[in-house]
Amino acid sequence: MFESLNISGSGMYVHQNWMDAVSDNIANINTIRPSNEAAFQARYVVAQSVEDGSVGAGVRVAGVELGDDTGRLVYSPGHPYADAQGYVRQPDIDLGDQMTQMVMAQRGYQANTANLDRVRAAYQAAIQMGRS
Numbered sequence: 160m161f162e163s164l165n166i167s168g169s170g171m172y173v174h175q176n177w178m179d180a181v182s183d184n185i186a187n188i189n190t191i192r193p194s195n196e197a198a199f200q201a202r203y204v205v206a207q208s209v210e211d212g213s214v215g216a217g218v219r220v221a222g223v224e225l226g227d228d229t230g231r232l233v234y235s236p237g238h239p240y241a242d243a244q245g246y247v248r249q250p251d252i253d254l255g256d257q258m259t260q261m262v263m264a265q266r267g268y269q270a271n272t273a274n275l276d277r278v279r280a281a282y283q284a285a286i287q288m289g290r291s
Contacts, residue, residue, distance in 0.1 A: 162211075162214075162216065163274070163278040164275065164278055165216065165217055166215070166216065166217040167271045167272075167274045167275040167278065168217070168271075168275070169209065169216075169217030169218050169219060170217065170218055170267065170268075170270075170271035170274075171268055171271045171272065171275070172219075172220070173204070173206045173218045173219065173220055173267075174264050174265075174267040174268035174271065175268060176204050176220050177204045177206075177260070177264040177267075178261060178264040178265065178268065180202040180203065180204045180223065181257055181260045181261045181264060182261070183202055184201045184202060184252055184257050185252075185254065185257050185258075185261070187199040187250060187252075188250065188252045188254055188257070189249065190249065190250060191233075191235075191238060191240055191247045191248070191249060192230075192240060192247065192248045192249075193240045193242065193247065193248065194232055194240075194241075194242040194244075194246045194247060194248050195242065196248060197228035197229070197230075197248075198227075198228055198229060198230025198231075198248045198249060198250040198251070199228075199230070199250040199252075200225040200226050200227070200228045200250070201225070201226030201227075201250060201252050202223050202224075202225060202226070203223065203224045203225075203226065204220055204223055205220070205221045205222045205223065205224055206218050206219070206220060206221060207219055207220075207221035226250075226251075226252070227251060229251070230248045230249050230250045230251050231248070231249055231250075231251045232246045232247070232248060233246065233247055233248070233249050234246055235247050
């Protein structure tokens with residue numbers, strides 16, 4: 160039964176990293192850079208299942224992939240970073256997609272937390288039965 164705690168804990172860890180990456184992406188959605196520099200690169204967490212023989216043993220963060228650094232050119236002639244033609248570079252991050260990712264990560268975290276509570280309640284019930 161202790162495996163259940165490890166599985167829920169690993170799921171919470173992955174979902175926390177996912178929420179951190181999405182919040183960084185949202186925080187930098189309006190980051191402006193000069194047109195000759197790379198745009199902010201969105202972060203995407205890659206999760207991988209952990210196998211223990213033939214039984215699943217949770218998940219882990221397999222890595223972080225970076226998004227496209229070309230971004231998009233935006234005409235803003237009054238900006239201090241604007242080039243001679245008046246363009247600056249912004250990341251090409253879709254706020255709607257990032258908000259969807261955030262909701263999914265939050266729901267996954269909540270599901271793992273609820274599972275952890277259920278396992279804890281089952282352990283407490285087993286201990287109470289052993290005392291009786």
